Amino acid sequence: MKKKVSIIVVLLLLFNLLSPYAAYAAEKVEIEEDTYELEDVNACLVDLLDREELGEEDLLDFHPDQLQLNEEEEVIFEDCLALLSLDEQEAVTEEGSEEPATEEGTEEAVTEEEAEEPATEEGTEEAVTEEEAEEPATEEGTEEAVTEEEAEEPATDEGTEETVTEEEAEESASEEGTEEAVTEDEEDSMIMFSMKAESTPVTKSTSRLGHLYSSTKVYRNLGDTNTLNASQLTHAVYYIKQEAQYNGSTYYLLSTSPSATNGVVGWALASQLTTYAHTVVDRQGKTFQVKGTSNAYTKAWGGNKDIVYNLANEKGKTFQVHLTEKVGNDIWYRGTLNNRTVWIHSSHVESVGKATSRLGHLYSSTKVYPNLGDNKTLNSSQLTHAVYYIKRETQYNGSTYYLLSTSPSATTGTVGWARASELTTHAHTVVDKQSKSFQVKGSGSAYTKAWGGNKDLVYNLANEKGKTFQVHLTEKVGNNTWYRGTLNNRTVWIHSSHVETTGKATSRLGHLYSSTKVYRNLGDSATLNASQLTHAVYYIKREAQYNGSTYYLLSTSPSATNGVVGWARASELTTHAHTVVDKNSKNFIVSGSGSAYTKAWGGNKDLVYNLSNERGKTFQVHLTEKVGNNTWYRGTLNNRTVWIHSSHVTTNQTTRTNYDITLDRAATLQQGANAQTDRYTQYVHKDYVRRSGSNYFVNATSLNVRSGPGTNYAVVDTLRNGQRLSIRRQTGDWYQLFWVDANKSDIIYNMNPNNFINDRVQQFQFLDLAKTSGATASALNNFLRGKGTLAGQGQAFIDAGRTHGINDVYLLSHALLETGHGTSTLARGVQVNGVTVYNMYGIGARDHCPIECGSQYAYDQGWTTPYKSIVGGAAFIGNSYVKAGQNTLYKMRWNPEALVRNGRPTHQYATDIGWASKQVHTMYNLYQGIGSYSLILDIPVYR
Incomplete structure (x- = not known):
């Protein structure tokens, strides 16, 4: 076959060189108001279209219709004439050419859309609909990119996958893939027109463009010693359709036409040229x-x-x-x-104007201009009764103009510009790309485009009543909803008012078997692979009667239109009614059995957690549903939304920790400086008290403490010389003390868990502070309203709790107590070295230097905002107490483990024997604001 092609091409070339039409060079041909040389016209007819040449006798009353060219041949003929005539034009300026970007290292991968449409303008966002993104690539499936000019040379053999140019037909037998050897005589006959007989270069086709230099040596034929005057050939681009290996070097054949035979200039070394690959994009x-x-x-x-x-x-x-x-x-x-x-x-x-996204219809009177500013208009009567995409708009002569297109593009399929006032248009936007299943009502029509006209009509839906319409794209045209989907295996658009959901509404959940037959549409004979659909639960929102049986519509979403899988016979499924119980917030504790799923009554494919690994964690519920007679909760676990069966969660969880010490012995060890109380009113005489700055000290060998401001009151305690005092107020010559040593009976009362565990408020002393509360920032902020610098810091406490593993409500309660509800000096901010710092937990504050020591600690930690103090201070509490085993208020105050281990009180957060019981009131009130909650309690048990 290739041998035949080569012979034909050689004959064509001989014919081209020897053709008598060369004598008619002076003759002119009029074609559509343009004048061409007869030689050029015949070159295009003979070489490209394999038609007979025109003679002088044919020029009388000549019209192109006489050539009887088809549409494709007309395009080839017109382009050929345009290229040949352009080659003959004189240069109009001496400005430099534009160098393309270098190929090396540049990524050339492009998406289908990029291959079809170049970017309109860097940085310009253009509204697009789904169809626009889905336009097919223009050259899909083409194995070899060719330039337009190459594509215009017809293949020599019908059915050939690649267009064979004349140059390609001349390839030698050495080219890879040649099925038949080309004889030496044939090879000589092919090259005789471009090289000397004594040389046998290896040639092959290529497609490049090139520029030469004044120093480039250009040979009329390979092997010539004489060269052309290259200085006369510079400042122009040349087509390169053939390359040759000759004497160990690569040569390119330069041509003024996209051809290896027409317009040939000569051969030049590749190394003496600047060239780039030349390919068609679209x-x-x-x-x-x-x-x-x-x-x-x-x-x-x-x-x-x-x-x-x-x-x-x-x-x-x-x-x-x-x-x-x-x-x-x-x-x-x-x-x-x-x-x-x-x-x-x-x-x-x-791109012209600015991006928009509309659809429009025009009238027979609408003026449509191919280009803005044209006087000539298109025949609008031929453009009516169809919808057009509008992707660009612009202002021209004080009016708004829209660019009409048959494609969802501002560059592809454009028709022309029309004044907005002469069109009916609506905004065009994507709603979603969810799969939906509808049934055709039997009214209206189906179109090739949304809001289509008569020319866009596909079906009269009266003939399609009851059929299933599978939707995959939903768009808005103005306020109207249009669906794009499949009907009778054809993609069409239908207005939302002309479809309806199939069957009647229901609400169930279901599981299927591997033997269950699932049909994409009711009435289909083909079924889906059910084995791939098992071990998952499906929503059932529609049911229908078909051929005497009940069918359920299975969906992965709680919808009869989104996430639809298909229809299955009810008898081939296990299903249960699915109803909402309430949407109240609840808190539960994970018991450690069962699993958590993405859906209620989930299967293995819906599995999220094995709950044996989540035992004791808080599960914050916001939705309760019934599946059959079973209750399922939807809520948050590990910051993820899951469903858990009611049997796998519980409310309060209590742990009891035993200590090898009696309560009496523990109280005895606590007596002294480690057990203070503000429960009693006690006084000392001011003459025996020394003041130093803001501090007060005993200034006597021993000082009696009396129950009232006078010597007639009973002595209730004795203080030693130098002991620091906390003064509440002065009454006459007596100071009322704030803190005094607690007696043993008071200590025993406050250390005995049985006095508090059954109190709904005081049980919070035993709350596990390593577990967060589940409160929202808005709930905490409601409580913090009007609380000084703590106001609005709800999220800070949540962040602190999550960051350091501490109960956020405890942190807030602690801060309120330490700062006097956000109004203390340390809470309002103290300047240290010119920097204002905050200390919301009183960390570092000492009885003898509460402000100085507390602010210096905050300065050292960099707590320059209330937020930093709240989050940063939580690390101290978490690391020093909660994570150190003192994870309840009770343990923070009394630390019974240390009493057993060391035989003395150590590492206790406060000396106030009532500290733990005072903290819980705020915590309790905050938990009530959360709503439903669960408590994890750790109760101490003494020997």
């Missing part, structure tokens, strides 16, 4: 606006001799593109400017 129609920079050329990547226009003079004009090519990594457009075909680099054009 042949889609596009509309751009000239920026006003650089030049337009007769060829892509043209030089000064190829210049047609200086684009500074064409700024703002419309450029109608019909061919997009790549030269190296640069994009070039061929199109019409001022009714002349030119090439412009992509960086020198931009």
